[in-house]
Amino acid sequence: MNSSPMSVEFEQVTGDCSTSETQGPEHRLPRRDWLLLPLIVLSVTIVFLGASDLVADRMFPETGQLSCAIIDRFGLPRQKPNCVCRYKNPEGPLVEYRYNECGYRSAKPCGMKPRDTVRVVVMGASVAWGLYIPAAETFGTRTEAALNRICSRPVEVQNMGGMVLFKDLPKLAREALGLTPDVIVLTVGPFDLEELAGTERPSNPHAQSIVGRTKLAWHNLMARARQSKFVFAAYHYMLLDTQVLYEAYMHMGGSREVMRSPQTAEGDQMYADFANALDRMMAKLAGSGVSVVVMAVPNRVAAAMVSNRSHLDGTDPLLFGRRISEIAVQHGAIALDVTPGFANFAHAEQLYYPVDNHPNGDGHAVIGQALVDRLTDGSIPQLAACRVTSQIAKH
Numbered sequence: 001m002n003s004s005p006m007s008v009e010f011e012q013v014t015g016d017c018s019t020s021e022t023q024g025p026e027h028r029l030p031r032r033d034w035l036l037l038p039l040i041v042l043s044v045t046i047v048f049l050g051a052s053d054l055v056a057d058r059m060f061p062e063t064g065q066l067s068c069a070i071i072d073r074f075g076l077p078r079q080k081p082n083c084v085c086r087y088k089n090p091e092g093p094l095v096e097y098r099y100n101e102c103g104y105r106s107a108k109p110c111g112m113k114p115r116d117t118v119r120v121v122v123m124g125a126s127v128a129w130g131l132y133i134p135a136a137e138t139f140g141t142r143t144e145a146a147l148n149r150i151c152s153r154p155v156e157v158q159n160m161g162g163m164v165l166f167k168d169l170p171k172l173a174r175e176a177l178g179l180t181p182d183v184i185v186l187t188v189g190p191f192d193l194e195e196l197a198g199t200e201r202p203s204n205p206h207a208q209s210i211v212g213r214t215k216l217a218w219h220n221l222m223a224r225a226r227q228s229k230f231v232f233a234a235y236h237y238m239l240l241d242t243q244v245l246y247e248a249y250m251h252m253g254g255s256r257e258v259m260r261s262p263q264t265a266e267g268d269q270m271y272a273d274f275a276n277a278l279d280r281m282m283a284k285l286a287g288s289g290v291s292v293v294v295m296a297v298p299n300r301v302a303a304a305m306v307s308n309r310s311h312l313d314g315t316d317p318l319l320f321g322r323r324i325s326e327i328a329v330q331h332g333a334i335a336l337d338v339t340p341g342f343a344n345f346a347h348a349e350q351l352y353y354p355v356d357n358h359p360n361g362d363g364h365a366v367i368g369q370a371l372v373d374r375l376t377d378g379s380i381p382q383l384a385a386c387r388v389t390s391q392i393a394k395h
Contacts (some may be wrong), residue, residue: 013186014064016129022191033055033106033334046302053259053310054103056100056149056228056229056230056232056233057229059229059233060090060091060229060232060236062088062089062090062095063087063088064085064086064087064088064094065085065086065087066085066097067083067085068080068083068084068085068097068099068103069163070103072131074168074171074172075288076164076168076172077163077164078103078162079097079099079104079105079162080099080103081099081100081102082099082100082101083096083097083098083102083103083161084096084097084099085097089132089353089356090229090232090236090355091132091236091355091356092132092133092353092356092360093134095132095133095134095135096134096135097135098135099329101287102158104158104159104160105129105130105135105138105140105159105161106140106156106158106159107135107141107144107247107387108156108157108158108159110158110179112180113179113180114139114154114156116153116154117153117154117155117156117181118147118151118153118154118155118156118183118382118383119155119156119157119158119179119180119181119183120143120147120155120156120157120181120182120183120185120248120375121143121157121158121160121176121179121181121183121185122140122157122158122159122161122185122187123161123169123172123176123184123185123186123187124158124161124163124164124166124169124185124186124187124188125162125163125164125165125166125187125189125191125329126161126162126163126358127161127187127189127359127367128140128159128160128161128162128185128187129159129161129162129163129298130159130161130354130364131358132356132358132359132360133358133359133364134361137235137361137365138159138364138368138372139364139367139368140157140159140161140368141157142365142369142372143155143157143366143368143371143375144157144362146324146369146372147372147375147376147383147386148366150376150383150386151376151383151386152371152385152386152390153382153385155383158179158181160172160175160176161187163344164191165192165195165196165197166188166193166196166212166274167195167196167273169186169281170277170280170281170283170284172318173281173284173285174284177285177288177290180298182290182291182380182382182383183290183291183292183375183380183382183383184285184290184291184292184293185293185294185295185371186278186281186292186293186294186295186333187295187297188286188294188295188296188297188324189297189298189299190254190255190258190259190272190298190299190302190320191254191255191274192274193255193258193270193271193274194254194255194270194305195267196270196273196274196277197216197266197270197273200209203304206384228313232355235354235355235357236354237320239354239355240350240354242304242308242310242347242349243299245301245304245354246301246304246310246312246351249301249312250315251314253301254299255299255301255314257270258270258271258319258320258323259302259315259316259317259319259320260314260315260316260319261314261315261316261319263319264301265305271324271327274315274324274327275327275330275331278294278327278328278331278333279331282331282332282333283371289375291334291379291380291382292332292333292334293333293336293371293374293375293380294322294325294327294328294333294334294335294336295336295338295367295370295371295374296321296324296325296335296336296337296338296339297338297359297367298302298317298320298321298338298339298342299352299357300352300354300357301315301317301349302317302318302320302339302342303317303342303348303349303351303352303363304319304347304348304349305317306318306339306342306343306348307342307343307345307346307347307348307349307361308346308347308348308349317339318337318339321337321338321339321340322337324337325337334379334380336370336371336374338366338367338370339369341366341367341369341370342366345366348363350362351363351366
């Protein structure tokens with residue numbers, strides 16, 4: 001049977017297509033393109049990241065230097081007397097650090113206490129120092145201003161805070177007593193207990209591995225953030241989200257052991273180390289007649305949890321303040337837990353720098369108010385006259 005012209009044409013077409021598929025040349029990239037294309041992608045990526053880093057650097061500039069730091073005869077980090085320096089961390093304002101003749105971040109002279117003046121000495125690490133906070137906004141300066149408004153006697157605050165470990169505070173006890181204080185405020189945060197864990201028990205490999213891994217992970221994160229402002233900016237904006245903050249804390253955040261519930265052996269040991277350090281401090285102050293306030297300041301996660309009424313498995317945001325207060329009372333000190341003060345603010349995590357984690361100026365306002373309330377509640381004889389005035393001021 002003869003094929004129709006249409007069928008013959010179809011067969012020819014299909015035959016041609018079949019031949020082109022089997023016999024046509026292969027379509028391959030030239031060998032040089034395998035080299036050029038990755039280089040082009042890499043170049044574009046570098047340009048993008050470089051431009052992004054420049055933009056982020058303008059948004060989060062870091063300027064100045066903390067150039068007043070020295071090491072004293074005890075090997076402790078201190079500040080040069082009568083020194084002034086300026087530094088701006090990426091998340092905060094440009095801050096002037098001005099120190100008096102003793103190297104304290106205080107506006108008042110540190111010499112002989114003026115007659116009829118109540119002197120409060122603040123001791124502790126970076127939060128007490130007011131790191132990244134203008135002097136007028138630190139809780140020490142706020143406390144001094146508030147007490148002078150509500151007390152009949154002049155009040156001054158000498159701020160001995162700095163980058164010192166809590167275990168080393170007993171070495172500064174004699175210097176603090178030389179200021180003839182009426183009150184000494186020992187400021188402690190969760191990170192102080194982490195530092196104690198790293199310095200008090202170097203022979204415990206298991207505990208060191210847990211604490212070390214947590215600190216190493218966090219320090220690596222901060223190092224990466226500082227190396228690239230683009231990465232820093234990304235962390236900053238991500239950590240503004242409360243859920244991201246909680247996730248970061250649960251996976252690699254510091255201070256977990258001091259807030260873990262039920263308490264772990266590692267956490268219990270951290271509190272035992274703190275109790276030993278406080279015991280040495282109180283022994284140095286014994287017989288002086290100076291009132292000692294141990295003030296527990298929460299970290300950003302704890303402040304967020306109590307503020308937002310959040311729940312995280314195995315985490316008790318009130319545990320740190322409660323345990324520190326119990327230990328303080330056992331050693332004859334006056335306890336102050338600042339944590340409940342953050343519960344009065346919506347999204348209290350905003351009172352801290354997101355990446356750096358230190359309280360910002362508004363956070364220091366919460367700390368300062370809690371300290372003023374505790375100092376004027378009648379527990380301290382020298383400030384008892386302020387109590388009635390303070391209550392009137394509140395109403």
